[in-house]
Amino acid sequence: MRKPKIVILGAGYGGLMVATRLQKSLGVNEADLVLVNKNDYHYETTWLHEASAGTLSPDRVRYDIRDVIDKNKVDFIQDSVVEIKTSEKMVILENGEVSYDYLVVALGGESETFGIQGLKEHAFTISNVNSARQIREHIELQFATYHNETVKRDERLTIVVGGAGFTGIEFLGELTNRIPELCKEFDVDFHKVRIICVEAAPMVLPGFDPELVSYATSQLEKKGVEFRIGTAIKEATPEGIIVGKGEEEVEEIKAGTVVWAAGVRGNSVIEKSGIEAMRGRVKVDPNLRVPGHEDLFVIGDSSLVINEEINRPYPPTAQIAMQQGELVAKNITALVRQQEHLDTFHFDNKGTVCSLGEDDAIGVVFGKKVTGSKASFMKKMVDNRALFMIGGVGLTLKKGKFKFF
Ligand code: FAD
Structure with missing residues (x-):
């Protein structure tokens, strides 16, 4: 047969x-x-926000597919x-x-860009290893260019994140860790940098426990994130974005970087x-x-x-x-x-944990709410578990996250 x-x-x-x-x-x-x-590699999509912000190297988020398949049983076609x-x-x-x-x-x-004009052309998305590399390098280029222009344009240092869902919030968390490093490296005054999160829905992280959401927003705000909630991106342009609360209240936000993380x-x-x-x-x-x-x-x-x-x-x-x-x-x-x-x-x-950058997170694990370093530890455990389920102990030891505090 x-x-x-x-x-x-x-x-x-x-x-x-x-x-x-x-x-x-x-x-x-x-x-x-x-x-x-x-590709001949698998990437951990759930780590791409780190590679995009530049807090993790793109090579750390991927591994060779041939490392986990049995070549005698599976015919791999790239x-x-x-x-x-x-x-x-x-x-x-x-x-x-x-x-x-x-x-x-x-x-x-x-x-999913919901037909918003200009998004495909002028905004980045966190989709794969190459798009993560592009975001990281684009942000670095904005910092490197800042002092080299005759007329300084502060908006170069503005980063807009579209969407306050899981991906948007995790990316914001990483950005708040990365920006102080970039400021030091490129001699840029931290106060010139703006990180703005624009969300059309009336809340951050829909579906999450309100107490945890309030913890997340206040932690990110403390680190400089500005939230524009209930505000829709109407259009993306080469200069930034046009946002609006209704038909009348339309505003332009000039930004050197726009990352679309919704949908x-x-x-x-x-x-x-x-x-x-x-x-x-x-x-x-x-x-x-x-x-x-x-x-x-x-x-x-x-x-x-x-x-x-x-x-x-x-x-x-x-x-x-x-x-x-x-x-x-x-x-x-x-x-x-x-x-x-x-x-x-x-x-x-089994629960959900949303990272807020290094050593901070929120989550509900086995029905219990967790925040801060405990939640961040859980997040790394979740990341390591995914490696273990596919590639066993060998892959977990090779690629896992073991720096806990
Ligand atoms: P993927 O894991 O995305 O794999 C799809 C594969 O198909 C890729 O290897 C791709 O290269 C390949 N492929 C695509 N098109 C083609 C084609 N035309 N031909 C050949 N190959 C192709 N989920 C969680 O549970 N927890 C989290 O903490 C979490 N965090 C996230 C953070 C970020 C930044 C992002 C972007 C997502 C996050 N998610 C999280 C969601 C999660 O990553 C996705 O739901 C998950 O990756 C979906 O798995 P998948 O197998 O469907 O696709």
Whole structure:
């Protein structure tokens, strides 16, 4: 009998979880495993705010995919996915194509700009290792240029962060650590630098405990962050942004750097492939398959799972992507072995910790609220756990965060 071919698209949290679990659960004679990813490395998306601010080197946030896959069992293809042809069970890559019997789409998300004019052209997004490098180097360039202009432009030193959700707040935390270092390095007066967070919603970190949110905002404000809450970015321009509270109250904020950290949509490959989706995210069935497609699983930021308790989608997180990855590996193993029972997905929320920079964070872990260095310690544990789940002790020791205080 012909061996089924399982193809996994994307080597992020979800994709690598599927690949590493399947290489353990299935024997070489049971199935062919193929993993496709644009780069030959995996990056810890949840650490990108650190690489973007310059508090962590870009090399620390990534590792070689071949370090965690079993080369005898998984055929790794470094290429970009262009389209999925579901009717032909075929994936079109930039440099070829690959057929499948079972397909797992784990291509992650993309930035959602909600049609705001100029954002794509004039704002950075924290999306991958290269975009993180670009943000870090752009900010450094602004500091380096400041003293070299005949007419000094203080707005060069203004950094606008769009969005006070998880990514925005974590990036702000890192910036508050990095800016004093940059001021020293480039002989810039700290008081000339402005870090402004603009958020359209009426609150910071929606969904978080209000007491923790108030701790986070006051800590960041103490370190110089200005919050403009209930204020929408109307447009991004080469000079900065235009914000507004209503139609009348429109204001220009001049800034040398604008980073858009609000909103995630599914990978554009999904819509390009004609798979039904809401903002590129596929509402998967309880087994994490695309309704009507028994051979097609979607996990991570490109999937959409409803939290029945509040009848709203779970926010896209690494935690959910990894749990989905574990379940899909189990279900594919069952399908390959022609077992009838497939498991259904239930998100087991182990808690959330949001970093506020070095040695500070907020979070709810095992139902308990934590702040400060205790929360920061928990955050590093969460980061190390993700490494451990995919690459075991070896990867954790190589890449883990062990500087606790
Ligand atoms: P990813 O981990 O993003 O992986 C997608 C993979 O697909 C990547 O390797 C990418 O290179 C590859 N890929 C993409 N397109 C293609 C293509 N066309 N062809 C080939 N390969 C492709 N979540 C938490 O749970 N906790 C946190 O503390 C947290 N902090 C965050 C901080 C920041 C700054 C950001 C940006 C996100 C954070 N998140 C956090 C969210 C979390 O990172 C995502 O939800 C998670 O990465 C989603 O996992 P994924 O497997 O779907 O995709």
